[in-house]
Amino acid sequence: MAYPAFAAAADSSSVQPGTGPHSTSYLSQGSTSIFSPAATPSHWIFSLSMFVLAITLAIFLIVAGLLTYALIRYRHHNLETYNEPAQIYGSNQIELAWTVIPALIVVMLFLTSSRVILATQDTTKPADAVDVVVIGHQFWWEYRYPKLGIVTANELHIPISDPAHPTPTYLEMSSADVVHSFWVPRLAGKMDVIPNRVNTMWIDPPTPGLYLGQCNQFCGVQHAKMLLRVYADTPEAFAAWVAEQKKPAVENPKDPSVAEGREVFLHSACVNCHTVSGTMANGRFGPDLTHVASRDTIASGAVNNNADNMKKWIDDPSSFKPGALMPPMHLNEHDLNAVTAYMMSLH
Amino acid sequence: MADFVTSLPSLEAIDATPAQKPRRLMTEILYDWVTTVDHKKIGLMYIGSALLFLVAGGIEALIMRIQLAVPHNTFVSPEVFNRMFTMHGTTMVFFMGMPILFGFGNYLIPLMIGARDMAFPRLNAFSFWVSLLGGLLLYYSFIGGSGLYGAGTAPDVGWFAYAPLTAKAFSPGHSTDYWTISILLSGIGSIGTALNIVATIISMRCPGMKLSRMPLLPWLYLVLSNMVFITVSPLTAAQIMLMFDRYLGSHFFDTQAGGSAVLWIHFFWIFGHPEVYILVMPAFAFMNEIIPVFSRKAIFGYPAMVAASVGIGFVSMSVWAHHMFTVGMGAGANVFFVLSSMVVAIPTGIKIFNWLATIWGGKVRFATPMMFSVGFLFQFLIAGLTGVMLAAAPFDWQLHNSYFVVAHFHYVLVGGILFAFFAAFYYWYPKVTGRMMNERLGKWHFWLMVIGFHMTFDFMHIPGILGMPRRVYTYEPRPGWEVLNLIVSIGALFQAIAILLFVINLIRSNYKGDIAGNDPWDAWTLEWSVTSPPPVYNFATTPVVYSRRPLWDIKHPEDPDWNYE
Numbered sequence: 001m002a003y004p005a006f007a008a009a010a011d012s013s014s015v016q017p018g019t020g021p022h023s024t025s026y027l028s029q030g031s032t033s034i035f036s037p038a039a040t041p042s043h044w045i046f047s048l049s050m051f052v053l054a055i056t057l058a059i060f061l062i063v064a065g066l067l068t069y070a071l072i073r074y075r076h077h078n079l080e081t082y083n084e085p086a087q088i089y090g091s092n093q094i095e096l097a098w099t100v101i102p103a104l105i106v107v108m109l110f111l112t113s114s115r116v117i118l119a120t121q122d123t124t125k126p127a128d129a130v131d132v133v134v135i136g137h138q139f140w141w142e143y144r145y146p147k148l149g150i151v152t153a154n155e156l157h158i159p160i161s162d163p164a165h166p167t168p169t170y171l172e173m174s175s176a177d178v179v180h181s182f183w184v185p186r187l188a189g190k191m192d193v194i195p196n197r198v199n200t201m202w203i204d205p206p207t208p209g210l211y212l213g214q215c216n217q218f219c220g221v222q223h224a225k226m227l228l229r230v231y232a233d234t235p236e237a238f239a240a241w242v243a244e245q246k247k248p249a250v251e252n253p254k255d256p257s258v259a260e261g262r263e264v265f266l267h268s269a270c271v272n273c274h275t276v277s278g279t280m281a282n283g284r285f286g287p288d289l290t291h292v293a294s295r296d297t298i299a300s301g302a303v304n305n306n307a308d309n310m311k312k313w314i315d316d317p318s319s320f321k322p323g324a325l326m327p328p329m330h331l332n333e334h335d336l337n338a339v340t341a342y343m344m345s346l347h
Numbered sequence: 348m349a350d351f352v353t354s355l356p357s358l359e360a361i362d363a364t365p366a367q368k369p370r371r372l373m374t375e376i377l378y379d380w381v382t383t384v385d386h387k388k389i390g391l392m393y394i395g396s397a398l399l400f401l402v403a404g405g406i407e408a409l410i411m412r413i414q415l416a417v418p419h420n421t422f423v424s425p426e427v428f429n430r431m432f433t434m435h436g437t438t439m440v441f442f443m444g445m446p447i448l449f450g451f452g453n454y455l456i457p458l459m460i461g462a463r464d465m466a467f468p469r470l471n472a473f474s475f476w477v478s479l480l481g482g483l484l485l486y487y488s489f490i491g492g493s494g495l496y497g498a499g500t501a502p503d504v505g506w507f508a509y510a511p512l513t514a515k516a517f518s519p520g521h522s523t524d525y526w527t528i529s530i531l532l533s534g535i536g537s538i539g540t541a542l543n544i545v546a547t548i549i550s551m552r553c554p555g556m557k558l559s560r561m562p563l564l565p566w567l568y569l570v571l572s573n574m575v576f577i578t579v580s581p582l583t584a585a586q587i588m589l590m591f592d593r594y595l596g597s598h599f600f601d602t603q604a605g606g607s608a609v610l611w612i613h614f615f616w617i618f619g620h621p622e623v624y625i626l627v628m629p630a631f632a633f634m635n636e637i638i639p640v641f642s643r644k645a646i647f648g649y650p651a652m653v654a655a656s657v658g659i660g661f662v663s664m665s666v667w668a669h670h671m672f673t674v675g676m677g678a679g680a681n682v683f684f685v686l687s688s689m690v691v692a693i694p695t696g697i698k699i700f701n702w703l704a705t706i707w708g709g710k711v712r713f714a715t716p717m718m719f720s721v722g723f724l725f726q727f728l729i730a731g732l733t734g735v736m737l738a739a740a741p742f743d744w745q746l747h748n749s750y751f752v753v754a755h756f757h758y759v760l761v762g763g764i765l766f767a768f769f770a771a772f773y774y775w776y777p778k779v780t781g782r783m784m785n786e787r788l789g790k791w792h793f794w795l796m797v798i799g800f801h802m803t804f805d806f807m808h809i810p811g812i813l814g815m816p817r818r819v820y821t822y823e824p825r826p827g828w829e830v831l832n833l834i835v836s837i838g839a840l841f842q843a844i845a846i847l848l849f850v851i852n853l854i855r856s857n858y859k860g861d862i863a864g865n866d867p868w869d870a871w872t873l874e875w876s877v878t879s880p881p882p883v884y885n886f887a888t889t890p891v892v893y894s895r896r897p898l899w900d901i902k903h904p905e906d907p908d909w910n911y912e
Contacts (some may be wrong), residue, residue: 008753009845031814031825031826033813033827034745042745045742045744048377048741049739052735056733057733060729063728067703070706074708075711076710077755084643084710086708087644087906087908089703089912090648091648097699098696098873099697102692106692107756107904113682113738114682114737117681117740118678118682121677122677169645177517178517178608179512183816189673189745189747190745191673191675192673194602194608194674197607197608199675204559214814215816216816218504218509222425224425249794259535287430297609322426
């Protein structure tokens with residue numbers, strides 16, 4: 001899985017010692033500008049935006065120009081002596097004109113907007129579409145692929161969509177707790193993720209890459225660090241990723257500290273919230289950890305995934321995300337290192 | 348016509364105040380204010396309390412901007428940051444915006460329509476005190492909000508408090524209850540005063556003042572008061588339902604038990620969007636009074652201005668779901684709310700064009716009130732145009748809840764409404780105190796405010812376009828976010844200094860300002876015919892008017908307005 005755009009950065013973050021939790025070159029790499037669209041819905045919105053911006057800019061220049069002219073032309077310095085200017089009370093023709101012209105502009109903007117709304121919302125799902133169920137949690141994302149039997153968290157992998165043979169990804173979104181919102185600006189507009197309700201959106205980036213975003217509806221203490229990472233893979237890379245994810249957790253590790261960590265993990269409160277498939281750990285309150293080591297980040301994109309950060313996170317999640325719902329595990333140093341080693345072995 | 352003019356009664360009030368006032372004890376003065384039912388004193392108390400809450404809300408804004416000046420800042424914790432934006436929004440809308448608009452309305456409406464007081468003076472006092480109690484309860488939550496001994500806490504659910512974040516499961520303790528109760532009380536006060544304003548305007552206008560001769564300020568207050576009836580009621584209902592959910596086991600918004608989060612969103616924005624128009628109506632009202640006087644011309648197109656105001660009032664009731672383009676409504680609903688939201692631009696455009704036409708051909712005096720009015724015109728124009736962008740639903744799918752939206756509505760609320768209120772302060776201060784505000788300080792205030800405002804809110808649009816959501820206590824240093832946020836934060840400091848100068852000017856001018864006289868601006872409406880400050884009874888004899896500008900008629904008996912209306 002090599003993406004030229006960020007592979008180098010990923011390497012440096014995992015290799016270089018002393019990389020801080022916010023080694024920003026990697027975490028924040030890449031634009032989230034709505035004006036660099038990378039998929040069909042965001043392209044449509046971009047074109048509409050440019051049209052609306054052009055119209056409003058023209059209106060601004062005309063009206064602000066007239067205002068400026070009037071204020072300069074009719075300013076009066078001598079406050080002591082002036083005769084009252086001619087009093088004009090109105091003019092039906094002029095007022096009719098500046099009612100009708102804006103009305104025509106409104107009709108035009110309304111029709112253009114409506115066209116994009118209908119194109120985006122009233123689509124039929126192609127047979128080749130990929131289905132992903134997105135579940136918002138305080139403060140992380142759960143992704144389930146019902147057709148593929150995969151459950152993962154925080155890093156969404158989708159195949160790229162060749163415009164000739166579109167394979168868009170349809171996201172069916174709901175929330176386990178409060179209202180969240182899914183916003184990856186370069187792929188599409190946002191859609192709220194609401195409990196007791198299913199919302200749908202679709203994305204179809206044609207080029208491989210990593211697309212960033214974050215939760216867009218205030219959802220509690222750590223709303224700010226509920227980040228989104230969408231990996232658009234080539235079909236081959238996506239197939240390889242799917243094959244890896246479908247496997248159960250890596251078993252019978254040879255490293256003794258990993259084996260010990262596994263024991264500590266399975267006999268502590270971790271299993272109440274986390275799943276590692278193939279073991280007795282089947283909690284669903286927190287992210288699925290079956291392949292946690294295969295992810296680039298932990299804590300919903302807040303920090304890079306390396307042994308140092310993993311250890312800090314298990315020891316005290318509030319060191320990265322104060323208010324995160326995972327409690328500090330209060331393990332002794334030995335057990336902490338062992339569990340960290342186990343986590344880092346779950347490729 | 349000549350005999351008509353000579354038969355005009357003198358509008359000069361008889362000043363019955365004794366030459367030397369007896370010294371009074373502090374407690375007597377306090378008792379006087381607490382028990383007063385005089386519309387002018389109640390108006391001033393409304394304005395005074397609003398200014399205190401403006402300072403409180405401003406400090407909360409500064410704390411947020413310090414925290415966001417650089418990425419990964421640790422100036423405040425996420426919990427404190429979330430309380431700050433919740434308190435800032437709630438304070439500014441409910442305990443700054445509403446009281447200050449009712450304060451100006453209370454003070455000015457009876458004076459402008461030739462009445463001696465509001466229709467229901469006791470209701471007036473009740474409404475003020477109950478609103479103030481709401482604000483005090485909201486701030487008491489800093490001490491008592493946790494509901495347990497130990498550290499206090501303030502509400503932290505955002506000012507629109509989306510369910511189910513407000514449910515007991517996600518918001519334990521009592522901070523959300525303080526928020527609910529304070530807004531309930533504020534709503535009761537708002538409805539009381541709105542009722543009072545409607546009754547006053549309908550039934551207490553002086554002889555000759557037909558609705559078509561009424562100044563535009565009371566007209567706009569008539570419209571906004573009717574809007575208060577319609578919009579505050581659903582908010583109040585929703586707050587009661589939320590309390591039922593939290594304490595009586597109902598499930599209106601409890602999604603775990605089949606309730607609906609979207610129901611709350613509808614309730615809130617059915618209130619929330621018209622509320623913005625309620626807040627902006629006084630700004631329109633002030634512009635309608637100030638721009639003509641400082642351009643020396645009658646307002647252009649009075650009937651169209653009235654029609655546009657009433658039109659905005661009606662249309663604004665049908666636009667609320669443009670706050671909900673991203674909750675997953677069907678295409679049909681989205682299309683409808685695009686149209687209804689964009690239609691608002693038409694009457695709003697009429698207003699801007701009519702102000703432009705009022706200036707056109709006039710003789711513009713750039714005193715401080717007019718400078719703030721000019722600021723309003725340009726900034727409100729931009730705010731309206733970014734509003735059109737947000738009304739285009741697909742554009743909103745990207746911009747919704749981003750910093751672009753924060754910049755847009757602050758352009759309306761600060762660049763539009765607050766600038767208009769500053770204009771109104773400089774314009775009517777001489778009437779209220781009998782002294783002029785200092786022009787030099789006023790110009791410093793204006794320019795610092797303009798610089799600070801544009802540094803903050805022009806640059807704030809761009810992080811939104813670059814993908815930065817609102818309500819985040821910190822952020823990753825994505826391309827462009829760092830430098831823009833720093834500029835925005837520096838602008839906030841300029842605004843803070845400007846407002847400090849304004850407060851100094853308010854206090855200092857009360858003692859040192861030039862004596863104003865009855866009519867310092869050579870204006871045309873009835874409030875300028877009485878002494879400054881006006882006597883308790885306002886008008887010694889009931890005035891009679893024959894046109895929209897009774898003082899113009901007196902000053903220009905050769906060419907009175909009634910010839911043209």
